[in-house]
Amino acid sequence: MMAPAVILLLGWMLAPLTTTLYFSFKKYLPLRGGDLGWVGFDNYVRFVTSSSFWPSVYTTLIIVGFVLAITVIFGVLLALLLDQPMWGQGIVRILVIAPFFVMPTVSGLVWKNMFMDPINGILAHLWRFFGLQPLEWLSQFSMGSIILIVSWQWLPFATLILLTAIQSLDREQLEAAEMDGANNTKRFGYIILPHLSRAITIVILIQTIFLLSIFAEIFVTTAGAFGTKTLTYLIFQRVLESQNIGLGSAGGVYAIILANIVAIFLMRIVGKSLDAKES
Amino acid sequence: MARSVKNQQKMVNTVIAWTIGLLIFFPVLWTVLTSFKTEGQAINDPPLFLFFDWTLENYAIVQERSDYMKFLWNSIFIAGGSTLLGILIAVPAAWSMAFVPTKRTKDILLWMLSTKMLPAVGVLYPIYIGCIKLGLLDSRLALVIILMLINLPIIVWMLYTYFREIPRDILEASRMDGASLWKEIIYVLTPMAIPGIASTILLNLILAWNESFWTLNLTAAKAGTLTAFIASYSSPEGLFFAKLSAASTMAIAPILILGWFSQKQLVRGLTFGAVK
């Protein structure tokens, strides 16, 4: 009964993958002469030595790194806060989670226009209110802006998962620690944080996989300009904009390798949780 | 004394949490509010919060100018179709993995998960060219199939974790009670699995609805979804904040409501059962 699912996924994985590999060894320009023959590893070398490659890797790593740091740190704090007794907890939770359900194109455009527009955006109003010169967010602070938008989208995810993890903590453990004389800070450091470490790892790995391939947020805001061209975006441009398929495919292979490095770690953790359930 | 201290603490918590919650929610709230303003009021300085002339004209204009209904229907068709197809394929797979596990079950599950990690951009061209060759570029069918495939691992995983929680004792009891395999499936397993299947459908609808790599790259005028519909607003033409807001509100409202119902399932689905 597994066969249909397995066969479909196998096809879905192998067919495009082999095609990508195939094209990556060819000079192939559909609009400028078509298939110009085998070129060996030429595309791989050219992709890496092109002037936009390393900047795109830095851009990718900076976005991923900052978004991870922001979402995990604020996610832990927010999860701790939401775990406290308060009035209207359910509603606050709903408010906090909302951004996750906003489709990437919408959040990109809303932030770009209604918040970061240097004349009419809310942030411009705010800056003027304090007597400051409004910022040209997406051109002057392009990276910061993208990081802000993406963090806003992913903070709810981190918060929700960390909150679930906190709530799964055995209350008696905390009470025992309290009896043992641990104050709030120590209880956080010795009990809560170790308990959360697995959830944090999972958040980091899953977000990394999604963040490595963010696309729409950049597509509708800067379109890769002002130093926001990520690896994903660079490959997209090579393939669909400049129609250099061979080069783009080589880039694709790099992206696959990068994602797989992260994936291996994630799979290990998930695999372990699978074993834990069986025992 | 202790009680009043507790209440004070609770008050402080409440104020901080609500402030942060509203701050995070503000972009969504602001978008919804702006959608009811006129274009002039939308860029008023200072910004107007509640005291403006509420109007529905933006919604009418958006529908008229960009045919919202068409994109909405495409989104529903593609999200719904890919989810349904995915469930049909995943239920038997998850079923057999949960109840008749073999030594290879774990490896198959992890391998399925690994296909989810394939970066879309790495296979963009083959899929793109494949769609052209099959005449499926800008077709709903292509997106139904592709979104089904990218989410199939999550569906199988979620169903698997739900099925695993059905106690074996109960299945054995039904066997003792004389239920045949089919009766066991109809009367015992399915009713017990329905909540899990429903949650899986819900999460998958959300993921498919918001998917925006393939929908942007493989659709145009004909099969465009709401993500593509919104992206068409990225090149502004005069005053358009209110219209953008109206379009955005319409694009996110359905899924926002669904999403709020599925918080718990979201955690389980997106962490592949590793956090519950």
Add this chain to the structure above:
Amino acid sequence: MGFIELKQVTKNFGDLQVIKPLDLEIKDGEFTVFVGPSGCGKSTLLRLIAGLEDLTSGSIQIDGREASQDAPAKRGLAMVFQSYALYPHMNVYKNIAFPLKMVGMDKDAIDKKVRKAAEVLNLNDYLERKPAQLSGGQRQRVAIGRAIVREPSAFLFDEPLSNLDAALRVGMRLEISELHKRLNTTMIYVTHDQVEAMTMADRIVVMNHGVIEQVGTPLELYRNPKNLFVAGFIGSPKMNFIEGSWAQAQGAHSVGIRPEHISITAEQSEWKGVVKMAESLGSDTFLHIQDSGVAETLTVRADGEKSFNRGQEVFLKPKKESLHLFNEKGERQ
């Protein structure tokens, strides 16, 4: 009828043989208890009889008919699970009616039977409730009700009371015993609790490491345990075992004597020891005695009215006719 016969039954899980070749007859109408420490194979044996596990070799006959290859439902047995295994999405009525519905009985007949079973089990007021809304004892009754309506040739119970609290456990124990008296149907009951075994069973099957150590009535096992394992397992507190010169003087490798067969005497007697601890239960007091010279500690039952101090010296007199003598292999001499 409910006559069950096991012949050379074995069960392997992979390389591990959890049931070693074993023969057993369970007579019609008998209340048989499988008892033993956890991992001894008692639950596996029950599940083999139920048909929930496949035999590795051997055969099972029910009422003289070969049943080894029959599906669980075809064996005419009903089972009550440790977790009760109630269907969570069905109310009590539907849970009890389920097996009847499966055999295609008509609605009126089902209704009659379900109501009768509910009457017997005091479940009339709960028929519309879902299992989640019931207490542990009520769930237990529903599970029993589901078994009763099938009018099986034998009931199988897999540690049915282990999820209940102590007070309820005693109550349910009585109820199950009464049920057996009334129905007069064969019952096989698995437990690790020797008190349950002693109080409920017509016949006890003591198991250890996949082997039947002894089969007999509760009193047979109490009076004539076949080996050290049974002697130590049946009876509470545990039997005292004495080795060394005193045992040799009795002509045995080791000698067992139950706490209730050692009396405390005022004057000089066979043994002397020091009270290490006294556990007062009210009705009895159990003394743990050190420095007796025969065993490291001896457990002795004393009158509950008397009080003892820690460190107090006492004289002890074993009841000679209640000694159990065992050889080097641990078998009864």
